[in-house]
Amino acid sequence: MAQSDTVDRILDAAEELFAERGFSETSLRMITSKAKVNLAAVNYHFGSKNALIHAVFARFLTPFSAILEQAFDDLEARCGDQPASLNQTLWALTESAVCMPQRTEKGISIFMRLLGLAYTQSQGHLRMFLEQEYGHTFSRFMRMLKEATPQLSAVDRYWRIQFMLGATAFTMSSSDALQDILQNKIGVETSVQEIAARLVPFLAAGMQAEDAMLTPPPGSKVSVA
Amino acid sequence: MAQSDTVDRILDAAEELFAERGFSETSLRMITSKAKVNLAAVNYHFGSKNALIHAVFARFLTPFSAILEQAFDDLEARCGDQPASLNQTLWALTESAVCMPQRTEKGISIFMRLLGLAYTQSQGHLRMFLEQEYGHTFSRFMRMLKEATPQLSAVDRYWRIQFMLGATAFTMSSSDALQDILQNKIGVETSVQEIAARLVPFLAAGMQAEDAMLTPPPGSKVSVA
DNA sequence: TTGCGCTTCAAACGTATGTTTCAAACAGAC
């Protein structure tokens, strides 16, 4: 019991509620009542709601970035002085996410959804926090992507990375929402491993698309520089 | 002057603020002070904040869906009884978005960002509204995608469409956010036409990725069903 | 001018939020 139990219960409840409702739409009262702790406990243990948000991210991002750095180390060791391929790099990322020890069975989809929210909801304090804490790992990933796609121009690569991030963050972040809209409710599997196994080839193919396809069809009103 | 001026000023201000801050984070007081109208004007002219959100979407989505339906009509007429290709379908969508008459020069990126928010922020009332008003056009687009990718299984297609939506909505919606994080601040062009010209080939390539790539690299801890 | 819709305005309403307060309960060392 004692301190850490309250802290963890708050973090668990906050993580889940943030993931399913967003940050602003989740009140401290929802969190504390779900966690069965007193309202004042959040401000006592974390200081503020924003600090709680940071703590929620830090709890899974810190071990994740450690695992990811290790995976990159391994990959680069295996590759010797050759740069890692795009497929290898993406899989290293994916496996690090999937294989991370999870608290619950839906831990990883909460994880992805929170990451998506971090980008989507324009919380300045969160972006600053994430960039400061985990910017190094992120930059390393970007550097590896660059070495894995030497054929792309800097501008092409920049945009295609945005597309990749978008497809990933968005897919993982719209847990139930999209499944409502695409009424094609075929029996959709929800395992994150399976989604990742479908997503990675999609991303790799997009990333390596031929520039030739850049040309719009004849008669198009869209001009390319 | 008179009525419609106030209504339009509210819509303009709301559109811009919603796009840059999200729905819950934008208060009626921000909107009315930006629009230089009285606070009560929103409830007088629209009835509620939710109804204002609907009106903002209806103002650009109604003409857009009309243009899009027309573009699909044209495309299907050109194709005769053949189904339209994936490239043609995606370009029809893109051109409809790009060529829509814009109120301001950043109109289309606001447009895209709002669409992204509509999916991302879990506003039940908005999803219901959009599905009810524009579900028909959306279903038609989905049908054309299906006919353009007969080689894909239903499940594969379902997920790849999610990836496409994600890459699109996310890219367009993270106007400044991502450009902060990817510090690679190469001189990035902002023209939506140019982004679209890069996005469509990315999407088409991802959509048509080989299933063979579905297999993770040897030694992977990720298993595929 | 008078009267009548429609629109604007300042002010208030009730509610919900994040945060603070301070006393009570608790745990462990002496």
Next chain:
DNA sequence: GTCTGTTTGAAACATACGTTTGAAGCGCAA
């Protein structure tokens, strides 16, 4: 058992929100 520092508890705080109110202002037909 008593003291001390830490944690919990119920209540209140100030503020911000969406919404409502009722009077004032307006354009325009009679």
